[in-house]
Structures are given as C-alpha cells and as structure tokens.
Amino acid sequence: MDDLRIIERTSNMNDIKISAKGVQVFYGDTHAIKDVDVEIADKTVTAFIGPSGCGKSTFLRCLNRMNDTIDICRVEGSIAIDGQDIYDKRVDPVQLRAKVGMVFQKPNPFPKSIYDNVAYGPKIHGLARTKADLDEIVEASLRRAALWNEVKDRLQAPGTGLSGGQQQRLCIARAVATAPEVLLMDEPCSALDPIATAQVEELIDELRQQFSVVIVTHSMQQAARVSQKTAFFHLGNLVEFNDTDQIFTNPQDPRTESYITGRIG
Amino acid sequence: MTDAATPSTTPGNPASKKGSLLVTDARTKKRNNAEKRFRAYGITAISVGVIFLATLLYSIVGNGAGAFTQTFIAVDIALPEETLDPEGNRDRSEMSRVSTFGYNPLIQQALAEKIASLNIETEVPEAAFGQLLSPGAAAQVRTTVLNNPDLIGQTVRFDILASSRVDGYFKDRVSRVSLLRDSNLSPAHLDIVDELRDQGFAAKKFNLAFITGSDASESRPESAGIGVSMIGSLAMMLVVLLLSLPIGVAASIYLEEFAPKNWFTDLIEVNISNLAAVPSIVFGILGLALFIQFAQLPQSAPLVGGLVLTLMTLPTIIISTRAALKSVPPSIRDAALGVGASKNQAVFHHVLPLAMPGILTGTIIGLAQALGETAPLLLIGMVGFIASNYPDGISAAFMSPNSAMPAQIYEWAKRADPAYYERAWGGIIILLGFLMTMNIIAVILRRRFERRW
Numbered sequence: 001m002d003d004l005r006i007i008e009r010t011s012n013m014n015d016i017k018i019s020a021k022g023v024q025v026f027y028g029d030t031h032a033i034k035d036v037d038v039e040i041a042d043k044t045v046t047a048f049i050g051p052s053g054c055g056k057s058t059f060l061r062c063l064n065r066m067n068d069t070i071d072i073c074r075v076e077g078s079i080a081i082d083g084q085d086i087y088d089k090r091v092d093p094v095q096l097r098a099k100v101g102m103v104f105q106k107p108n109p110f111p112k113s114i115y116d117n118v119a120y121g122p123k124i125h126g127l128a129r130t131k132a133d134l135d136e137i138v139e140a141s142l143r144r145a146a147l148w149n150e151v152k153d154r155l156q157a158p159g160t161g162l163s164g165g166q167q168q169r170l171c172i173a174r175a176v177a178t179a180p181e182v183l184l185m186d187e188p189c190s191a192l193d194p195i196a197t198a199q200v201e202e203l204i205d206e207l208r209q210q211f212s213v214v215i216v217t218h219s220m221q222q223a224a225r226v227s228q229k230t231a232f233f234h235l236g237n238l239v240e241f242n243d244t245d246q247i248f249t250n251p252q253d254p255r256t257e258s259y260i261t262g263r264i265g
Numbered sequence: 266m267t268d269a270a271t272p273s274t275t276p277g278n279p280a281s282k283k284g285s286l287l288v289t290d291a292r293t294k295k296r297n298n299a300e301k302r303f304r305a306y307g308i309t310a311i312s313v314g315v316i317f318l319a320t321l322l323y324s325i326v327g328n329g330a331g332a333f334t335q336t337f338i339a340v341d342i343a344l345p346e347e348t349l350d351p352e353g354n355r356d357r358s359e360m361s362r363v364s365t366f367g368y369n370p371l372i373q374q375a376l377a378e379k380i381a382s383l384n385i386e387t388e389v390p391e392a393a394f395g396q397l398l399s400p401g402a403a404a405q406v407r408t409t410v411l412n413n414p415d416l417i418g419q420t421v422r423f424d425i426l427a428s429s430r431v432d433g434y435f436k437d438r439v440s441r442v443s444l445l446r447d448s449n450l451s452p453a454h455l456d457i458v459d460e461l462r463d464q465g466f467a468a469k470k471f472n473l474a475f476i477t478g479s480d481a482s483e484s485r486p487e488s489a490g491i492g493v494s495m496i497g498s499l500a501m502m503l504v505v506l507l508l509s510l511p512i513g514v515a516a517s518i519y520l521e522e523f524a525p526k527n528w529f530t531d532l533i534e535v536n537i538s539n540l541a542a543v544p545s546i547v548f549g550i551l552g553l554a555l556f557i558q559f560a561q562l563p564q565s566a567p568l569v570g571g572l573v574l575t576l577m578t579l580p581t582i583i584i585s586t587r588a589a590l591k592s593v594p595p596s597i598r599d600a601a602l603g604v605g606a607s608k609n610q611a612v613f614h615h616v617l618p619l620a621m622p623g624i625l626t627g628t629i630i631g632l633a634q635a636l637g638e639t640a641p642l643l644l645i646g647m648v649g650f651i652a653s654n655y656p657d658g659i660s661a662a663f664m665s666p667n668s669a670m671p672a673q674i675y676e677w678a679k680r681a682d683p684a685y686y687e688r689a690w691g692g693i694i695i696l697l698g699f700l701m702t703m704n705i706i707a708v709i710l711r712r713r714f715e716r717r718w
C-alpha cells in the first residue's frame with residue numbers, strides 16, 4: 001500500500017514535458033544522433049553527460065530547433081512538447097524558442113545595457129504593455145537569476161562589463177524573462193570559476209521549481225549535484241537514461257560504468 | 266653530484282647543457298640580430314614613405330597655394346547716370362540693357378585717371394591700359410551696379426581682378442623678359458604695376474571666387490573657379506550615397522545572413538570580388554551604353570556620373586559590409602535566436618548595429634574613391650565640359666551638363682596658360698581637403714559607434 005502511493009506521487013510530480021522518439025540527426029553525411037528515445041519530465045533537472053563529440057549539444061539544440069540555423073543539419077524522428085510535435089510544418093521555430101529558452105556554453109550577453117539584455121525577449125514577444133510591466137519583468141528575472149542585488153544600481157551599465165559568472169547569470173535571466181516552460185543549458189558552467197559555478201548550480205536547483213531544465217555537462221560531479229535524471233550519450237547513441245543516483249551508483253551498461261569511473265573520456 | 270666533482274664547475278658557471286644565463290649564446294644572438302635587421306627594414310620603409318608623402322604635400326601646397334590668392338587693382342570708377350540708367354528710374358530690366366560694352370569706357374577712363382593722378386609716366390598708350398585688368402572687369406562692375414542701383418551717380422572704388430599676366434608678375438611667374446614675346450602685356454605695363462603696387466593700389470588678396478566661382482574661358486584664367494564642378498561632384502556623391510548604401514547594404518545582408526550557400530551564391534560572390542577589380546574606365550563605357558545610349562539620359566549629367574560611380578562603388582561597399590557582418594561573433598546571433606527573435610530581428614536589432622562602424626567606414630572609403638575618379642567620367646562627357654554656369658535649381662544640378670572636381674582639374678592641367686597650371690594644383694588641394702574631411706568623418710563615426718560597446 002505505502003509503496004504504491006509513493007510511486008503514484010512521483011509520477012504525478014514528473015509529468016512528461018518533452019518526449020523524443022526515434023530522433024536521428026545528420027550533419028551532411030555525419031550521423032550525429034542515432035535513434036534516440038527520451039522522455040524529459042516537467043519540474044525536473046535532466047542532465048546529458050557523455051564524452052565530448054558524442055552529440056549532447058546536437059540533441060539539446062534539437063529541442064528548440066536551433067539546429068535549423070545550420071544549413072547542413074537534418075533532423076528525423078519526432079519530438080513533442082506537451083504532446084505537440086515541434087517539427088510539425090505549422091510550428092514557427094520563433095514561437096517555440098520563446099517557450100524553450102536556451103543558455104549557451106560561453107556567456108553571450110548582447111552588447112547592450114543589463115536592462116536591455118533582459119528586456120529584449122519580453123519586448124519582442126509583447127509580454128509587457130507598459131514600461132512599469134517591463135521593469136517588473138526585468139527585476140523578477142534578475143532576482144530569479146540571483147543577480148538582482150549585484151546589478152540593481154547599474155542596470156544601464158553594459159552587460160558585457162560584468163564578470164564571467166555574472167554574465168552567465170545575466171544570460172539565464174534573459175532566458176527566464178520570456179517566461180519559458182523549458183530551459184536548455186549547454187555546459188553553462190564550463191567557462192566559469194568554481195565559485196561562479198556553485199552560484200549557477202544553486203540557481204539551477206531553484207529554477208527547477210518552475211521549469212523543466214535540461215543541462216548538458218561534461219562534469220559528472222555537476223550532473224550528480226544538480227540533476228534528478230541523467231542521460232548518458234556515447235557516439236550518438238543514448239546509452240542509458242535513468243534516475244541520477246541510479247546512473248552513478250548502479251549503472252546498467254558497461255559503457256556508462258567505464259565513463260563514470262573515468263575509463264572513457 | 267658527480268657534476269660537483271668536475272673541475273669546470275663553478276658557482277657562476279654551472280655545467281648544465283644550456284650554459285650561463287649571463288652569456289648570450291649563438292642562437293639567441295642570431296635571433297636578436299634578425300630582429301634588429303627587421304626593425305631597420307621597417308624604419309627604412311616608413312621613412313621612405315614619409316619622405317614621399319612630405320615631398321608630395323610640399324609640391325602640392327607649393328604649386329597650388331597661389332591659386333587661392335589673386336591680384337586685385339583698386340580703381341575709382343565714376344558711374345554716370347546718363348550712360349548707365351538713361352531713364353533715371355533705377356529699373357533693373359532697363360539698366361541691364363546697357364551691356365558690358367557700355368561699362369568698358371568708364372573703366373578705361375578711371376584707370377587712366379588713376380595712372381595720371383599718381384604721376385606715373387609711361388610709354389603705354391592709354392588704350393592699352395585695359396590690358397592690366399581682367400577681360401571680365403566690365404562684367405564685374407556691371408553685376409555690382411545692377412545689384413546696387415544706388416551706386417549710380419557716385420564714384421565708387423572697385424577692387425578689380427588684374428589680368429593673369431599681372432597676377433603672374435606678382436607670383437613671379439612673369440618677368441619683363443618673358444613679356445617681350447607676349448602679346449597680352451608689354452614690359453612697360455609692369456612699370457605701371459610696380460608703381461601701383463608701391464602706392465598700395467595693387468595687391469594680392471585671398472580670392473574666394475576660386476572656390477566658389479565657375480570655370481572661365483581659356484583667356485581668363487584669373488577668374489576661373491572650381492565651384493560649379495564642386496556642385497557637379499556633390500550631386501554625383503549624393504546619387505552614389507543614396508543608391509549604393511541601401512543597395513550595397515541590402516545585398517550584403519541578404520548574401521551574408523539569408524542566402525543559401527550553393528553554387529549560385531558562390532558564383533555571385535566571386536563576381537562581386539571580380540567587379541571590385543575591374544578598371545574604372547570599363548564602368549564608364551558601360552554607363553555610356555546603358556544610361557546614355559539605351560536609357561537616353563542626358564550626356565555629361567551628374568546623374569549619369571553618379572549612376573556610373575554607383576556601379577563602381579557597389580562592390581567596395583558590399584565587400585566591406587560583408588566583412589563587417591562576418592566579424593560580428595556568431596554567439597550574438599545565437600543569443601538573439603535563443604530568446605525567440607526571428608532571423609530578421611536578430612540581424613536588424615543586433616548584428617547590423619554591431620557591423621555599423623565597418624559599414625560606414627567602407628561606404629565613406631567607397632565614396633572617397635568615387636569622388637576622385639576621373640576615367641569613367643571621360644566616357645560620359647563630363648571631362649572637357651566647361652562648367653561655366655551654376656545649374657539653376659535642384660533638378661538642373663543633376664540633369665544638366667556639368668563637370669566634376671577631378672575632371673575640372675584635368676581640364677585646367679591641359680590648358681596652355683601657366684596660370685591654369687597653378688589652378689590645377691589649387692584644385693587638387695581642394696579635392697584632397699574633401700577626401701581628408703571624408704576620412705576624418707569615417708574615423709569619427711567609427712569611434713562614435715564603437716563607444717556603444
């Protein structure tokens with residue numbers, strides 16, 4: 001009786017947000033993603049790990065169709081968000097990307113003021129009717145990115161003048177400002193020092209309350225620290241996908257085991 | 266440990282493979298010498314360049330500065346009502362019936378009186394006094410009188426342009442010896458000129474008319490100015506700017522950001538690079554065929570010149586704009602697309618502003634190139650056209666025949682009179698002034714836009 005109730009509760013909490021089936025990605029003749037099935041839960045942090053070049057970024061970029069910008073890239077299979085196929089002909093990738101925010105490996109704030117960086121998304125999507133609305137969105141987003149206290153006195157200062165960690169949190173604030181439902185992060189801490197990394201990781205844990213977060217990381221410690229689910233990719237295949245503690249304590253596949261014990265890198 | 270036992274080892278000279286740091290080894294010496302040699306080459310190259318530039322500037326300024334001053338002779342001219350305004354009603358249309366021939370005797374007489382009053386003795390016949398003044402003197406007086414009818418009835422002091430020979434004497438271009446074989450002026454005239462100068466009635470002054478005036482006939486170099494052809498150049502530059510900037514930038518943005526990468530766009534790209542290297546005279550003949558013979562636009566019109574120069578400038582602008590767009594980091598595009606901006610928004614909100622300094626610099630350099638271009642104008646009839654009248658009205662500035670600054674300079678350099686040679690150099694100073702101003706504007710714009718991080 002007791003056991004059953006627990007299972008029911010977890011599955012309720014973990015509604016499926018994104019469901020990918022039979023995804024294949026080609027760059028010209030390179031077969032970068034091979035038949036990947038994965039289900040990403042809502043209000044959860046899902047980590048993609050794997051050796052470099054295994055296709056983590058490629059798969060992540062499928063989820064908001066950023067791969068459309070690469071001419072030679074071809075995606076097959078189906079990816080659905082809330083049951084709607086995002087590769088459907090009727091879907092406008094611009095609308096999709098407002099719903100699926102993205103944070104990149106290298107902090108890339110616009111060369112504009114901190115305020116304008118955060119306000120840009122809401123402006124182009126018409127999320128704010130008045131200046132006051134916009135101010136409110138900017139403040140809320142910066143607060144959510146744990147940056148407000150550091151920048152509230154210099155909102156008009158250039159975003160590119162912040163430190164690396166602050167820039168990355170600014171990029172997170174920018175992504176959060178368009179009120180997305182999913183947040184994709186491609187190695188968001190790889191350009192940051194340990195303290196900034198810790199801040200961003202803390203932030204990711206916070207963001208889980210509201211978004212479905214997918215994070216690519218090359219650091220297994222990071223995956224273990226921040227994620228509830230982990231997917232291990234190898235040479236374009238999804239080798240194993242399970243609860244994070246399962247992957248790290250009890251890997252099913254020998255390749256996963258070699259990787260987490262440091263034998264594949 | 267064994268090292269310590271070897272006799273050669275001293276604290277100052279440890280017997281390691283590398284040797285002492287206090288002694289430069291042969292390899293390092295060689296590298297240092299190579300560096301010194303390269304620096305010497307560099308300094309030599311720069312010195313040679315600076316010397317050339319200094320020589321160029323010196324000769325341009327030395328030869329051309331004279332064109333900005335001109336000799337004037339002060340004459341007190343009586344303006345009697347009975348000859349200039351017989352009706353006595355100061356009506357402009359009636360006064361203008363008196364042609365320059367009516368004014369000539371007045372000037373002649375005034376000059377004779379002046380020479381007599383200064384007690385100058387001369388063998389020059391009174392009828393030849395007029396050779397001291399520019400043939401345009403009567404026109405100068407007439408225009409002044411027509412514009413100020415109140416002067417009639419008075420005796421007014423006019424500063425009248427001296428003839429080019431007199432001016433040449435002031436500028437050491439003309440001497441008594443050279444005048445022996447000259448039909449325009451005799452050596453005896455110069456005695457009068459000396460006297461006039463000593464008494465303060467003949468002097469060199471700054472001559473604004475060189476900058477604002479129109480071209481004159483071969484025999485009146487003293488009154489030729491570059492102003493009208495400057496208007497021609499200005500009209501052409503406007504056409505070039507208004508056409509090549511939007512077309513060039515739009516083409517570059519499309520090619521760089523939107524066009525699919527295939528053999529066709531590759532072909533276009535190769536062709537644009539090739540066009541940039543096509544000799545400008547080829548654009549001239551294309552313009553002749555396309556705009557004058559086919560489209561029936563008027564010959565020698567600045568509009569046609571502008572169109573031809575647009576063709577010539579477009580590749581420059583496209584290449585520099587594409588380079589500027591390419592230099593914007595792709596992460597900015599990703600960032601914009603990542604928050605759900607459309608491709609168009611990403612380009613116009615983020616990429617284009619960042620590329621702006623490069624685009625503006627390229628455009629201004631293209632314009633400066635076009636401003637100095639002469640060869641294509643040769644074929645559409647702008648070289649050799651005597652720009653003797655200001656165009657009346659805006660549309661005439663584009664449509665009626667005109668010259669352009671470099672064409673005007675070429676025209677002057679071709680003329681036989683050495684006074685025109687000086688004007689050609691003077692024109693070059695003005696042209697270089699424009700080019701320098703444009704380059705400074707480019708630098709300022711670049712700075713201004715780059716400040717916006």
Ligand SMILES: Nc1ncnc2c1ncn2[C@@H]1O[C@H](COP(=O)(O)OP(=O)(O)O)[C@@H](O)[C@H]1O
Pocket residue numbers: 027030032050051052053054055056057058059070
């Ligand atoms: N733009 C691209 N063009 C061609 N091949 C690419 C491109 N991006 C990635 N690839 C290839 O796809 C494979 C997966 O790359 P990626 O997804 O970046 O790996 P990861 O993020 O796991 O390190 C690699 O073999 C890489 O060479």
Ligand SMILES: [Mg+2]
Pocket residue numbers: 056057058186
């Ligand atoms: Mg990657």
